[in-house]
Amino acid sequence: MIPNMRLWLHRRRYPGRYARLESLLHNQALSPEALGDYQREAFAALVRHATAHVPYYAQRLGGWEDRPESLPLLTKEAVRTHLDDLLNRHAERSQTGLGHTGGSTGQPLAFWYDEIKHEEMRAGMMRGFMMSGWRPGQKVLYLWGARQDVGKGGVFGHRLADAIAGERTVAALEYSEERLAGWTRLIRRWRPVLLYGYASALTQLARHVIDQRQAMPDSLLGAYSTAEMLHDDQRALMREAFGCRVFNQYGCREVPNIAWECRHGGMHVMSDLVQLESAHEDGENRLLVTSLTNRLMPFIRYDLGDSGRLLEGECPCGSPFPLMEMGMCRQNDLILTPGGRRLHPAAFNRLLYGLTQIRQYQWRQETPERMVLNLVCPERLPDAVAGELHAALRREADPAMTLEVRYVQEIPRTASGKHRFVIGLG
Numbered sequence: 001m002i003p004n005m006r007l008w009l010h011r012r013r014y015p016g017r018y019a020r021l022e023s024l025l026h027n028q029a030l031s032p033e034a035l036g037d038y039q040r041e042a043f044a045a046l047v048r049h050a051t052a053h054v055p056y057y058a059q060r061l062g063g064w065e066d067r068p069e070s071l072p073l074l075t076k077e078a079v080r081t082h083l084d085d086l087l088n089r090h091a092e093r094s095q096t097g098l099g100h101t102g103g104s105t106g107q108p109l110a111f112w113y114d115e116i117k118h119e120e121m122r123a124g125m126m127r128g129f130m131m132s133g134w135r136p137g138q139k140v141l142y143l144w145g146a147r148q149d150v151g152k153g154g155v156f157g158h159r160l161a162d163a164i165a166g167e168r169t170v171a172a173l174e175y176s177e178e179r180l181a182g183w184t185r186l187i188r189r190w191r192p193v194l195l196y197g198y199a200s201a202l203t204q205l206a207r208h209v210i211d212q213r214q215a216m217p218d219s220l221l222g223a224y225s226t227a228e229m230l231h232d233d234q235r236a237l238m239r240e241a242f243g244c245r246v247f248n249q250y251g252c253r254e255v256p257n258i259a260w261e262c263r264h265g266g267m268h269v270m271s272d273l274v275q276l277e278s279a280h281e282d283g284e285n286r287l288l289v290t291s292l293t294n295r296l297m298p299f300i301r302y303d304l305g306d307s308g309r310l311l312e313g314e315c316p317c318g319s320p321f322p323l324m325e326m327g328m329c330r331q332n333d334l335i336l337t338p339g340g341r342r343l344h345p346a347a348f349n350r351l352l353y354g355l356t357q358i359r360q361y362q363w364r365q366e367t368p369e370r371m372v373l374n375l376v377c378p379e380r381l382p383d384a385v386a387g388e389l390h391a392a393l394r395r396e397a398d399p400a401m402t403l404e405v406r407y408v409q410e411i412p413r414t415a416s417g418k419h420r421f422v423i424g425l426g
């Protein structure tokens, strides 16, 4: 199907999505000041709405002083225990479904959604993709790992809609050579304009493409990495393999479209859709997000379990959306040494730099003293290299720590399909 025909059909099928996209593109043309005003008004309107219509907030938002900082945080634990009270009391139950997320810590979380929220998410994704030069109607291949999403009808829509939209989804649940070869063939044949997937899935694919010396089609404009930390070495590998720009995207299933990277490398907070705060606590900058558009199940000052900070200044791309920087840490990713230090996971990722034979790895702290390094690796590391790793661990982390290197066929991922590089006791 030619793109213009597809776009025409797609617009007819999803008029609400395209109308929403128009309004989002309008917001993108506002000045930073006008956007700030828009955000403040949207936040106040959301708080008024939640206080009036959502039982959980009716009990808790009494003392609203027009300052976001005066409001309590919403924790994941509260979402788990007060799920029914977080639903708008006027919600049409027959139109409302429960979505699930595995969560980076492996603890599942449920949230309410409906068609309006879905369309809102899709419109936000379209605007985000457009920052790369992509245009509606052009093909997107999703490499998706979340078990709950893969199956009939694909990830984000329905089978027929997928064809009209120029979208395809492959289940990126396992990375066997056979599957990687299959995805490579699909990309060469189908010629998508964008790839969208977990950093780990795109990295595995990139490594396969390079190892097999496969040429990628010149249709590719961008590879979007989402849902996991994107490390610099992964980004470099994808750029080399796919021959296109690599973009980071930040969001979660319950609050999508938090930030999108532009062609200048700026990570822009979509401040007409969310309000993002960075709260300094326990030595880390915790990100708190408020969804400005979700009236069904308001998330106000939601503690995502991610770290990062907001940046001053403007981006050369001219976007009015403010800039942010992701932190490397997620909760429970810290390593707690026997001596009581808390170490950042980046320190452990760094120990493996240059060991390109490693396909996948995971550091796992089993007791304060005992560290296990699980490796997916075609052959064992030379003894000297393993010895140097042990020495580096003792030197940089704690002299009392021991290291065991285990060679495994695969590294299990979290229920949502994410790969965790470091699992600590901190």
Ligand SMILES: [Zn+2]
Residues within 6 Å of the ligand: 262, 263, 264, 265, 266, 267, 268, 315, 316, 317, 318, 319
């Ligand atoms: Zn920018």
